[in-house]
Amino acid sequence: CATTQQQPKIVSIVGFGGMGKTTLANQVYQEIKGQFECWAFLSVSRSPNIMTILRTILSEVSGQDYSNTEAGSEQILISKINDSLLDKRYFVVVDDICDVDTWVIIKCAFPATSSTSRIITTTRINSVAHSCCSSFNGRIYNIRALDMVHSRQLFHRRLFKSDEDCPSYLQEISEEILEKCNGLPLAIIAISGLLANIEKVENLWNQVNDSIGRALERNPNVEGMMKILSLSYFDLPLYLKTCLLYLSIYLEDSTIKKKDLIRRWIAEGFIHREGKYSAYEFGERCFNELLNRGLIQPREIDVYDNVNSCRVHDTILDFIISKSVEENFVTILVVPTLTIRNQSKVVRRLCLQRVEEGNSAVLIADLVLSKVRSLTMGRGMLEIPSLEEFRHLRVLVLTECFGLQNHHLVNIVRLFQLRYLRIQSPRISKLPEQIGRLGCLEILILRDTRVRELPASIVNLKKLIHILVDVEVVFPDGIAKMQALEMLKDVKVSIQPFDFLCGLGQLNNLRNLQLDLRLEVDSETEDTDVVGEERKKAMVSSLCKLGTQNLRSLTIYGGSNLFHEESLCLPTLKYLYIRFSDFPQVPTWMGSLRNLQRLRFVVAALKQDDLCTLGALPSLLFLHL
Structure with a gap:
């Protein structure tokens, strides 16, 4: 047993929901993780799946993706994590631990003989905090509510440009509202998000103040927050x-990808094209408004300060679920805890999560499925129900379903109203040949499958807007028929038929394109130069056609030789990213990109003329050189 001096140091942050435990832990994590050799941030949640947690730790500390593998037992995963961390200085945050038993298993993954390593845990429960600290060389940090000075700073920062900008006639009412928030950051953020959308008039703010009551003072953890969230919701x-x-529909502590969420909103029919905005652009506005109101929280932020994913605070998620149950909006079955979030038998949207093998058929046996519009199945060994029962589906999501096989997809071609199809399963190797019958399909996502060729009939999908596939997938001839396409990712050019390279330029509505131009050279083939020259001309011609139509974003992996030698015409382009490839110098054609706002590429040498070329781009906002 390691002595106290040999053990990692641990701090356990404890306090009730909405106090900012996760925010504090994440702030420290982001600031100092670079000082360590290995690091990981993981959320445990109130219904922990130990295998998923261990796979997440292993993925982060090893740098390999284990999220979709069936990697042995708990003990095997713990052993692999120990091996990855042994003799290394590591920093790990374990967020939102809700019971001692879960911690007892998780702690075994961390070598106890690394005195220079650090662990932070967060929990709402004192006994859990004491258990964490007794395991290693630890201390408890009791997080406190904000005092009035800091409460005021948070409140004003979200509502006004500075403290001085709060009108004098609103200062007294602001103080009253803050007193009722009782120093709870989540409450302050939620109420300021509500007030930000209300005219800055005293009587309207008084109405909000009166509606809050003094619920937070009576029970700062639940009742008061629910009151504030109800006001925000209505x-x-x-x-x-x-x-x-x-x-x-998302599990507690899930990382929710913005792009995928917006696509699902569109497929469900919640949002549509609005004036000058496309449906997706309007979806971005909706996402940002929920962020600004404090109802969702940013998770991943890119170098441009764009929020690429979000999470939902546990307290807010509880509120959303309660409203969803009231309105029979979603029926969620979570196993093995056998939680049923909705008692209505007539189901509109069905979500099966973390289901053990053989349980799913029993769980849905008493439900009326004829009106189901959306089916989400994920994270578990599922007994896949026959899709014949779901004739009116608009959205079908099958992710991390280890029991999913090709024969389960046969009846997909009968789902004539299907708009959104996402399949993420390592046992799927082909799609049904008649998938072209899905005339309403708008979004197709294939990730982490063994599919290597798309069926020939897929080009008949006249309403398909977005295709995201694994890079090894080959498209059939006839891509030019898919005139509705706006997004196409991730395409390996070297394996595509010549028809694809020519037809690509005829996709007049294509806005976002991601291509992999890296070549697999075969030195034994004598005529590759001739074939390569023809394919090169076809590729350049298609890109130039797209660049004078609607192409806005182009991401390319490799291909610097191609684009250095050729002259590209891409006047509509706003975003250009070229990765895994070095240019000998800045290509002259880049000087014609008059609408380009973001440019990222690698250049071997930079001359005065190159700087002049880049400096003359009139719309450029971000340059990564």
């Missing part, structure tokens, strides 16, 4: 209420 326009309720 202040939302109808389309935003629907978008918010949809978040109830």
Whole structure:
């Protein structure tokens, strides 16, 4: 047994929900993780799946993706994590631990003989905090509510440009509202998000103040927050209420990807094209409004300060789920805890999560499935129900379903109203040949499958807007028929038929394109130069056609030789990323990109003329050189 001096140091942050434990832990994590050799941040949640947690730790500390593997037992995973961390200085945050038993298993993954390593845990429960600290060389940090000075700073920062900008006629009412928030950051953020959408008039703010009551003072953890969240919810326009309720399908502490969430909103029919905005652009506005109101929290932020993913605070998720149940919006079955979030038998949207093998058929046996519009199955060994029972499906999501096989997909071709199809399963190797019958399909996502060729009939999908596939997938001839396409990712050019390279330029509505131009050289083939020259000309011609139509974003892996030698015409392009490839110098054609806002590429040498070329781009906002 390691002595106290040999053990990692641990701090356990304890306090009730909404106090900012996760925010504090994440702030420290982001600031100092670079000082360590290995680091990981993981959320445990109130219904922990130990295998998922251990796979997450192993993925983060090893740098390999184990999220979709069936990697042995708990003991095997713990052993692999120990091996990865042994003799290394590591920093780990374990967020939101809700019981001692879970911690007893998780702690075994961390070598106890690394005195220079650090662990932070967060919990709402004192006994859990004491257990964490007794395991290693630890201390408990009791997080406190904000004092009035800091409460005021948080409140004003979200509502006004600075403290001085708070009008004098609103100062007294602001103080009253803050007193009722009782120093709870989540409450302050939620109420300021509500007030930000209300005119800065004293009588309207008084109405909000009166509506809050003094519930937070009586019970700072539940009742008061629910009151504030109810006010925020009923202040939302109808389309935003629907978008918010949809978040109830995600597991607690999930990282919710913005792009995928917006695509699902579109497929469900919650949002549409609005004036000058496309449906997706309007979806981004909805996402940002929920962020600004404090109803969702940013998780991943890119170098441009764009929020690429979000999470939902546990307390807010509880509220969303309660509203979802009230309105029979989503029926969620969570196993092995056998939680049923909705008692209505007539189901609109069905979500099966973490189901053990053989349980799913029993769980849905008493449900009326004829009106189901959305089916989400994920994280478990599922007994896949026959898709014949779901004739009116608009959205079908099958992710991390280890029991999913090709024969389960046969009846997909009968789902004539299907708009959104996402398949993420290592046992799927082909799609049904007649998938072209799905005339309403708008979004197709294939990730982490063994599919290597798309069926020939897929080009008949006239409404398909977005295709995201694994990079090894080959497209059939006839891509030019898919005129509705706006997004196409991730395509390996070297394995595509010549027809694809020519037809690509005819996709007049394509806005976002991601290509892999890295070549697999075969030195034994004598005529590769001739074939390569023809394919090169076809590729350049297609890109130039797209660049004068609607192409806005182009991401390319490799291909610097191609684009250095050729002259590209891409006047509509706003975003250009070229990765895994070095240019000998800045290509002259880049000087014609008059609408380009973001440019990222690698250049071997930079001359004065190159700087002049880049400096003359009139719209450029971000340059990564």
